[in-house]
Amino acid sequence: MFDQLPAYADDPILGLFEVYKADPRPFKVNLGIGIYCDEAGQVPVLESVRAAREAGVGARGPSVYLPTEGGEAYRDAVRELVFGKNADDIVVVQTVAGTGALKVGADFLKGVLPDAAIWMPDPTWANHAAIFAGAGFRVENYPYYAKETGGFDLDGAVSALQKLQAGSVVLLHPCCHNPTGVDPTQAEWHALLDVIEQRGLLPFFDVAYQGFAHGVDEDAWAVRECVRRGIACLVASSFSKIFSLYGERVGALGVHAPKADKARLLGQLKLAIRRSYSCPPALGAALVEAVLSSPASNAQWRAELDAMRGRMREVRTSLHRKLGEALPGRDFGFLVAQNGMFSYSGLSAAQIEALRSRFGVYVVSSGRICVAGLNASNISHVCEALAEVCSG
Numbered sequence: 585m586f587d588q589l590p591a592y593a594d595d596p597i598l599g600l601f602e603v604y605k606a607d608p609r610p611f612k613v614n615l616g617i618g619i620y621c622d623e624a625g626q627v628p629v630l631e632s633v634r635a636a637r638e639a640g641v642g643a644r645g646p647s648v649y650l651p652t653e654g655g656e657a658y659r660d661a662v663r664e665l666v667f668g669k670n671a672d673d674i675v676v677v678q679t680v681a682g683t684g685a686l687k688v689g690a691d692f693l694k695g696v697l698p699d700a701a702i703w704m705p706d707p708t709w710a711n712h713a714a715i716f717a718g719a720g721f722r723v724e725n726y727p728y729y730a731k732e733t734g735g736f737d738l739d740g741a742v743s744a745l746q747k748l749q750a751g752s753v754v755l756l757h758p759c760c761h762n763p764t765g766v767d768p769t770q771a772e773w774h775a776l777l778d779v780i781e782q783r784g785l786l787p788f789f790d791v792a793y794q795g796f797a798h799g800v801d802e803d804a805w806a807v808r809e810c811v812r813r814g815i816a817c818l819v820a821s822s823f824s825k826i827f828s829l830y831g832e833r834v835g836a837l838g839v840h841a842p843k844a845d846k847a848r849l850l851g852q853l854k855l856a857i858r859r860s861y862s863c864p865p866a867l868g869a870a871l872v873e874a875v876l877s878s879p880a881s882n883a884q885w886r887a888e889l890d891a892m893r894g895r896m897r898e899v900r901t902s903l904h905r906k907l908g909e910a911l912p913g914r915d916f917g918f919l920v921a922q923n924g925m926f927s928y929s930g931l932s933a934a935q936i937e938a939l940r941s942r943f944g945v946y947v948v949s950s951g952r953i954c955v956a957g958l959n960a961s962n963i964s965h966v967c968e969a970l971a972e973v974c975s976g
């Protein structure tokens with residue numbers, strides 16, 4: 585019965601992480617997986633989160649089921665974080681991290697728009713296509729990254745979206761685009777939202793790095809502008825990176841549907857959750873809720889987020905300067921123009937292989953570099969390695 589199972593081509597990013605872990609070289613550097621590390625190269629425990637834990641949040645007591653849609657206080661806190669104040673008409677449900685939010689959103693949409701296709705930026709996070717294809721969607725791409733300029737291909741994106749049928753779903757990264765780090769400007773967002781509005785398209789925002797580009801509110805600008813215009817949209821939020829809670833699987837899905845009956849909308853989202861995993865996990869959400877809903881902890885967390893963002897900016901600036909010195913005449917301006925944890929390096933497959941085999945520097949095959957894996961103790965080694973493979 586199970587003798588013809590296809591092989592699973594391991595997720596390339598997680599697979600590379602396994603190879604990295606097995607590498608005995610002490611100078612190895614992991615710039616593959618999308619995890620924020622601090623200056624000491626460690627995944628941080630945020631002080632705001634630690635304080636909530638020490639105050640007893642999530643302390644062991646009886647372990648009961650959460651409501652299917654998550655607790656009300658968590659959902660309220662997340663609604664304000666993502667959509668700002670006065671967003672009572674947005675229906676928010678807790679999900680199993682950002683991936684779970686995308687999956688619940690995909691299943692919900694498949695139920696209400698069974699024939700719609702989804703259009704994703706080219707390139708995008710590889711799991712996007714897997715999640716939506718798995719939910720039965722036809723997956724298509726629209727131009728996003730302009731190789732020639734290393735920037736956003738606004739004309740390509742707009743002209744592709746202009747041809748779509750009304751009701752088509754459009755996946756968008758409001759900030760810190762994964763894998764390129766290239767984000768539209770506000771003027772470009774206006775142009776995108778104009779087409780979306782005119783063509784009657786349905787935006788599905790994936791917010792995995794709110795606060796890693798310019799700030800918590802600044803990074804939610806495109807989402808809030810979409811809501812302000814009265815455009816229906818879905819928003820998947822991940823708290824893995826911005827609360828450094830990767831293993832707790834904390835996230836949310838928000839749906840703005842001005843014409844929908846809110847109770848029915850919530851009901852359909854609950855249906856999608858119930859038949860997938862029944863209800864979400866408790867601990868991580870309790871921590872996020874505690875941090876967001878106390879003004880003092882919220883401010884402390886925002887300061888910690890500012891510090892993570894500032895560190896990534898400094899790393900980008902330093903990488904830009906060091907590479908400029910090592911390889912004069914080449915333009916590394918993209919490093920400082922891009923946002924968030926990732927940078928699209930344009931390295932070839934041979935250069936990526938040489939980085940790994942000769943220097944122990946791990947970069948995923950697309951050439952995406954996770955700048956949050958760099959720090960003062962490894963940046964010189966990485967720059968020397970990059971200079972060597974780029975000039976060879």
Ligand code: PMP
Binds near residue numbers: 792822
């Ligand atoms: N969306 C994007 C764009 C991501 O980069 C990630 C994490 N790599 C996710 C969603 C999912 O994050 P998680 O499920 O860990 O919350």
